[in-house]
Amino acid sequence: MLPHHYLSSLTLAERLYRQQPEVAGQIYSAEVLQFLRDGVILFPQVIEPELLDRVDADLDDLPRLARTSLLHGMIGIDGKADHYDARVLRNLSKLGVTDLRQAGPGLKLNDLHRYFDSARELAFSEPIIRFLDELFGSAPALIQSLTFWKSSEQSLHQDFSYVHHHSRLGHLAAAWIPLEDISDQAGPLVYFKGSHLLAEHQFYDWNQGGILASRNTDPQTAEGYGHYLNALIDQQGWTPSLYLPRRGDLLIWHGALIHGGTAMADPALTRRSYVCHYTAAANHKAMARHRVGEGYDFSEPPSLPETMRPRSLPTRLVTAAGRRLKHLLQRGRTHA
Ligand SMILES: O=C(O)CCC(=O)C(=O)O
Numbered sequence: 001m002l003p004h005h006y007l008s009s010l011t012l013a014e015r016l017y018r019q020q021p022e023v024a025g026q027i028y029s030a031e032v033l034q035f036l037r038d039g040v041i042l043f044p045q046v047i048e049p050e051l052l053d054r055v056d057a058d059l060d061d062l063p064r065l066a067r068t069s070l071l072h073g074m075i076g077i078d079g080k081a082d083h084y085d086a087r088v089l090r091n092l093s094k095l096g097v098t099d100l101r102q103a104g105p106g107l108k109l110n111d112l113h114r115y116f117d118s119a120r121e122l123a124f125s126e127p128i129i130r131f132l133d134e135l136f137g138s139a140p141a142l143i144q145s146l147t148f149w150k151s152s153e154q155s156l157h158q159d160f161s162y163v164h165h166h167s168r169l170g171h172l173a174a175a176w177i178p179l180e181d182i183s184d185q186a187g188p189l190v191y192f193k194g195s196h197l198l199a200e201h202q203f204y205d206w207n208q209g210g211i212l213a214s215r216n217t218d219p220q221t222a223e224g225y226g227h228y229l230n231a232l233i234d235q236q237g238w239t240p241s242l243y244l245p246r247r248g249d250l251l252i253w254h255g256a257l258i259h260g261g262t263a264m265a266d267p268a269l270t271r272r273s274y275v276c277h278y279t280a281a282a283n284h285k286a287m288a289r290h291r292v293g294e295g296y297d298f299s300e301p302p303s304l305p306e307t308m309r310p311r312s313l314p315t316r317l318v319t320a321a322g323r324r325l326k327h328l329l330q331r332g333r334t335h336a
Pocket of ligand 1: 146148151152153154159174188189260261262273
C-alpha cells in the first residue's frame with residue numbers, strides 16, 4: 001500500500017475539504033469541518049452515565065472471566081516479546097500478574113463488545129454513530145474495541161499503519177471514551193492537531209515505500225518510525241495536546257492523527273478507557289451479517305467465555321432430569 005493509494009481512499013468529505021474547502025464548508029456540519037481541520041473533535045458529556053455504570057458492573061466480572069482461554073489481552077504493545085505470551089489472558093500469570101486490574105501499563109483487552117452488551121452499546125453510542133455517518137457518508141462499522149486499565153504508554157503512531165482490516169484505508173477513525181475522570185498523572189493520551197493532513201511525501205516508508213507496519217518489520221525500521229514522526233512534528237511545528245477528559249466525555253480522532261499514550265507519572269493511577277476503531281460499512285463483504293442499530297460490527301459472531309458457553313447435550317439432559325425430579329418431589333410434598 002503506497003501513499004497515493006491511501007490518499008485516493010480518503011472520505012469524500014476529506015477530499016473535498018483538501019481540494020475545495022469553501023465547498024466543503026457549505027455541505028458539512030461544524031463538527032465534521034472542525035474534525036477535518038484538526039483531525040480530532042471533543043464532545044463533552046455526551047455518553048449516558050447509566051450506560052457507563054453498566055459497563056463498570058460488567059468489568060467487575062473480568063477477574064473471573066480472565067480465567068478462561070477466550071478472553072484476549074495484550075501487554076507490551078510496542079512489540080515486546082511478552083505481548084505474544086499474554087495474548088490469552090490466562091497466560092497473564094506467566095508475567096507474574098494475578099489480577100489483570102493490577103497489571104502495569106500496556107494491558108489492553110480486545111473486543112469486550114463481543115462479551116458484554118453494555119460494551120457493545122457503548123461502541124455504538126448515538127453521538128459516535130451520528131458523527132461518523134456524516135464523516136464517512138455511510139453507516140460506520142466497528143473494526144475492534146480495546147479496553148485499557150492504565151496508560152498504554154504506546155509511542156507516537158498513526159492508526160492506519162496498524163489497523164488495516166478494511167478495504168478503504170482512508171476511511172478510519174477512532175473513539176476514545178473515558179470510563180473515569182482522567183488525571184494528568186495517569187499518562188493521558190497525547191495527540192497533535194493537524195498531523196492527519198499528510199501530503200504524499202510525508203508518509204513513513206515501512207518497506208519499499210509501503211505505509212503499513214508489519215510484525216515482521218525489522219526492529220530498526222520500527223524504531224525509525226518514532227524518530228521519523230518526532231522529526232516531522234518538529235519540522236511542521238505541531239504542538240501536543242493532552243486529553244484530560246471527565247467520565248461522560250468523548251473524543252473522536254482521525255486514522256492518520258499522530259497520537260500515543262504518555263508515561264505514567266504515578267504508576268498507581270488507573271486511566272480506564274474504551275477505545276473503538278471504525279471504518280465505513282460501504283463495500284464491506286460482512287456488512288449485512290452483523291447489523292447493530294444504525295451501525296455494523298465486523299467482528300466474528302460473539303464467542304463466549306467458558307463460563308457462559310452453552311453446555312453439552314448430555315449435561316443439559318442430566319440437568320433437565322434433575323430439575324424435573326425436584327419439581328415432582330416438591331409437588332408430591334404439597335399434595336401430601
Ligand atoms: O489510549 C492510549 O493510550 C492509546 C490508544 C491508541 O493509541 C490506539 O488505540 O490507537
